[in-house]
Amino acid sequence: MDSRLKLVVGATFLSIFIIYLYMYFTFEIEQNVEPAVRSCSSNLPVFLDVKHSAEKDSKEKLIALAKAIHSAKKHVRGSKTSDFLKKAISIVNNMLGDINVNPREVYERRSVRSEHICGEVYMGGAYGYPQYYTGFVTDKCSYGVPVSQLVTVIKYIAKPTGKTSLQVTLDRFIFSIKSEMNNSRIRIAINISSETFSSELKRKYPGVKLIFSNFESEGSALNSLIKDVQTPYVLVTRKMNKLTNDSMLERLVREIESINVTAVGGALRESNGHWRKGCFQSVHRNYTLKYMEGYDESYHECLFCDYIQGPFITTAKYLKENSFKHIDENNGLYEDWFLRITQSGRESIVCPDSMFHVDNLTTVSGSNWKAFSEYWNVYHAFLPMGNEMKINCEEVKISSSPSKALSPCAMKVYSDGIKLIMRKCEETGTICELQEGTGLGAVKLGKNLPWDIDYDLRFSVTNCSKCKLFYEALKKAGLKVNDFAPKCCNQKYKLGEKALFSIFYKGKRGDFTGHPVMDSDMLVRNGLVPTKVLFDGQWLNVARNPGLFMRNRYGKEMYRHAEHWRYTGEKSQRPNYTTNVFITCKQPGAHDCLDRYNADGDFPFNVMLP
Structure with a gap:
């Protein structure tokens, strides 16, 4: 919720407003028969629909208010604001108790059974001792579907340096996927105009689709790969150099279905051994965009993130309806895609026990963020890799208008x-x-x-x-x-x-x-x-x-x-x-x-x- 700054002063008046609501709700409920406790929606609203809330009865209004305040409490980082919200939540919790509603049931997220992946059971802290390669064991079920039938793997290779290196890169990448998912569907776009390696690799992996073209951008290349995907999910393998059982794709598919999020990723292990969660929060305010590594909320041992730094799984349907912009990764391709998810009120998660092997993450010089900055009206950005982007004001037409801050x-x-x-x-x-x-x-x-x-x-x-x-x-x-x-x-x-x-x-x-x-x-x-x-x-x-x-x-x-x-x-x-x-x-x-x-x-x- 981006009204965090307003809450510093607004929370004071909020407490007074809550007391008023309490008096109103109590009076109304006392005039009627005590209603039965209704089942509450488990998902916290990202945006509070005030108009829809006005149509609900008093009890539902109070629950909606409680969820909104609780969500703000989770995401606020100013200590004074947090203190005010804590007091407001305490008042609301007492009000919920007065109408026989358990606050924990209001605030706690709930999940549903995964449609395609069997559930799992935690066997306890001693089960996987001493290396802890295991601890959660997958149940047997009648509805389980092999992950190779659920996920299509897509990859983009930009400007390969030579025939030999391209063959080695492709062979290692495809072999690693086939080793984990023998019948997997793989789509690879290579930014060269024609084939430059022998047909031996094609004979070795006949089911792999390779597209050779001088693509306008990485975004346009990925969009071309997505068009004919038939599986319900897509694994976007940004920076990934091989797939291992560390990635635990079944776990990721289970959570995207269970928690109902738009995208799910894992932690990253770079070639140099550096490990990262790869989960970032973003603030887009007053012409400035800022990324901060970390999380405000977790569920099912997964972290809610505004931006996922590494490979991720999303639904093919969503990706076809929300295609990538025609820009490259170093020019804001994924920042743009995840910003659109966040601003639409959808959510993404990272499950750090799932780990992807990726190339070393580096900041690339000569990036061109002009298209990104124009679309998002961003003049200054603090990016996930720690670098900054500033727009050249000489190229910008400036103006002023009511209700808007000057650029x-x-x-x-x-x-x-x-x-x-x-x-x-x-x-x-x-x-x-x-x-x-x-x-x-x-x-x-x-x-x-x-x-x-x-x-x-x-x-x-x-x-x-x-x-x-x-x-x-x-x-x-x-x-x-x-x-x-x-x-x-x-x-x-x-x-x-x-x-x-x-x-x-x-x-x-x-x-x-x-x-x-x-x-x-x-x-x-x-x-x-x-x-x-x-x-x-x-x-x-x-x-x-x-x-x-x-x-x-x-x-x-x-x-x-x-x-x-x-x-x-x-x-x-x-x-x-x-x-x-x-x-x-x-x-x-x-x-x-x-x-x-x-x-x-x-x-x-x-x-x-x-």
């Missing part, structure tokens, strides 16, 4: 323009200060407000010679601004009067106002340095007491957030802002929707929290 590239343009202007102020000895929304952003967040539509600066309008130097410096720096020097030289301003200009940096407009009296000027005249605030890494002039200035300018609860007055429907640039609220997003749940965040605090906009 990092838009923020950079505004910030670069502000800092450039302020440097020119300093170089020419002109007194300048941040003001209005830009000053507010500096005080609250240490940068431009992520929902602003312009920038606001003020300068001293009393010195004719400095105004001329300043104007020429701005023009030379590539900024577009009307000549304000005549206003400085020919017009006298009183306190409260101002000269208003527009200034443009890379097409983005700012309000640029001249004032006769400024705090920084008065401080300098008294032998003091101007007050400066750290703004996106640079110390910039502000009013003498910027906290006081902004409190008096914006009024009550100004540290809580509100979008630009032009977006909120105000007719004046000096309204009494209604804070602590963002406009309802037109694309609910989108990563850049402001209403996904608490409309208070600076952490959501300064730190990428897990």
Whole structure:
């Protein structure tokens, strides 16, 4: 649930809301005959369907609420939020007890019998001693189906280095699969235009389908292999160099059917002996994507994951309906596929007792994430292998819209323009200060407000010679601004009067106002340095007491957030802002929707929290 940050403050009000619900539910139940305890769905909802919940009776609403809070508790990582949720769960558990519902039955996942694989029994901790190659024993059953009839193996080989190495690679790979599953179905795509090895290998493995082609990408190659798959499941053998009994495909098929997940993988053993669980959680928020190795929940000794790093099994039906993007693995192929699973509310697991033998995992230089970043609107990514991806802002068209946070590239343009202007102020000895929304952003967040539509600066309008130097410096720096020097030289301003200009940096407009009296000027005249605030890494002039200035300018609860007055429907640039609220997003749940965040605090906009 991606509202983790909202819960920090929201959990406080949630407890009050729960008490209200308790009073409501208790009153309603007391007016009627005590209902029988109903069987509850075992699967925790990934997304709470509020509209559907409203149609249920009070008891079911309470159970749905309990599941949602319990799910949030599992996935939240902030200690304060976790404490609030723990208290909320305690209240809800008491409420469930009052209506004869066992909380454990509400929260506990439940499984069904696998359709094709016999069940297993744990024989105890002494059974497999001392090597523990066994411990769980498969039952006998009448419905068991050999895994070779259930799973088709697919593999992509990119740009083989030579005929001999290709033959060796294929022979070892196919032989290992045939050794484990003699009648297995194998499909391999090789990124060369024609066959370059002898027909001996084809005679040795007649049932293996080999496709030779100059594929556009790994994704397109895998899609071509999937088209004619007839089995219910597919093993995608990314990085896998051989199959052994360590992989325990029966175990994986049993769990994908029993727990009803979309994909299931195992742990990885690299050629260098390094072992990894290969289970990652992902956070996609505010133009940033971050992967973190680890898990929040387990079941049947398997870990729930947003992203599986190694080979995995999924259903052929799902893979045909949700094909791979036409990109390569090093350009986000699997990150994209698993993100689509996660955002659709589906789940994936890794069962680490199943282990795949894979090539050494390395970070490949020269990767091109442009197609991935454009599709997912990601400007900065912390990837599973520990490397980072950043988009080139010079290639991005920037814009702003109500209810949406500015992109990092838009923020950079505004910030670069502000800092450039302020440097020119300093170089020419002109007194300048941040003001209005830009000053507010500096005080609250240490940068431009992520929902602003312009920038606001003020300068001293009393010195004719400095105004001329300043104007020429701005023009030379590539900024577009009307000549304000005549206003400085020919017009006298009183306190409260101002000269208003527009200034443009890379097409983005700012309000640029001249004032006769400024705090920084008065401080300098008294032998003091101007007050400066750290703004996106640079110390910039502000009013003498910027906290006081902004409190008096914006009024009550100004540290809580509100979008630009032009977006909120105000007719004046000096309204009494209604804070602590963002406009309802037109694309609910989108990563850049402001209403996904608490409309208070600076952490959501300064730190990428897990």
